[in-house]
Amino acid sequence: MSTSSKTKIKELISQSVQDTLHFARQVADELSGGDILLLTGELGTGKTTFVQGLAKAFGIREKIKSPTFTVMHAHKIKPHKCAQKHRREPKWFVHADVYRLKKAEEIYEIGLMDWLGRQDAVVVVEWGEKIKPLLRSYVYKTIRFQYNKRKNERFITPPPKISLPR
Ligand SMILES: Nc1ncnc2c1ncn2[C@@H]1O[C@H](COP(=O)(O)OP(=O)(O)OP(=O)(O)O)[C@@H](O)[C@H]1O
Numbered sequence: 001m002s003t004s005s006k007t008k009i010k011e012l013i014s015q016s017v018q019d020t021l022h023f024a025r026q027v028a029d030e031l032s033g034g035d036i037l038l039l040t041g042e043l044g045t046g047k048t049t050f051v052q053g054l055a056k057a058f059g060i061r062e063k064i065k066s067p068t069f070t071v072m073h074a075h076k077i078k079p080h081k082c083a084q085k086h087r088r089e090p091k092w093f094v095h096a097d098v099y100r101l102k103k104a105e106e107i108y109e110i111g112l113m114d115w116l117g118r119q120d121a122v123v124v125v126e127w128g129e130k131i132k133p134l135l136r137s138y139v140y141k142t143i144r145f146q147y148n149k150r151k152n153e154r155f156i157t158p159p160p161k162i163s164l165p166r
């Protein structure tokens with residue numbers, strides 16, 4: 001994995017699924033209950049792969065699938081199973097994919113709004129840019145996934161506040 005800076009990451013090139021999973025694990029270290037992560041990027045750029053890495057870091061054993069048809073899934077985090085320390089431990093890991101929603105307001109119907117801002121949950125939303133207009137009163141972070149020149153390369157842009165020690 002190559003990065004543009006030694007301490008604060010502005011952008012990063014993932015060269016494999018493993019790189020993306022590794023990056024997710026490091027991002028997980030920075031997350032606390034109450035955090036909301038929006039993942040943006042074209043089909044197949046690695047958003048679900050990244051979520052699988054996050055889930056693993058939170059000790060979740062259930063298989064993380066692209067929730068295209070279920071739209072949202074809340075995974076219970078077993079106490080003390082979190083790999084992370086020094087943070088507000090969440091009890092829930094909520095994964096949503098809003099790609100198929102016809103309008104942003106449908107997130108009320110699927111129950112996603114009930115999870116946002118809960119201090120006991122980390123919420124990750126694929127295609128999160130679609131619901132931004134409804135998130136004005138929330139603090140969230142965005143991670144952008146893009147294809148790069150080579151087949152297995154992905155360009156990942158984390159928010160400025162997420163920094164990775166090297
Ligand atoms: N560097 C990489 N990082 C992540 N995935 C990669 C990488 N290189 C190749 N891949 C492949 O790209 C695909 C990424 O699929 P994934 O479901 O994670 O994408 P997605 O962004 O969630 O797509 P969708 O918008 O359909 O939900 C997988 O088939 C994976 O094997």
Ligand SMILES: [Mg+2]
Pocket residue numbers: 047048049066067097126
């Ligand atoms: Mg996906």
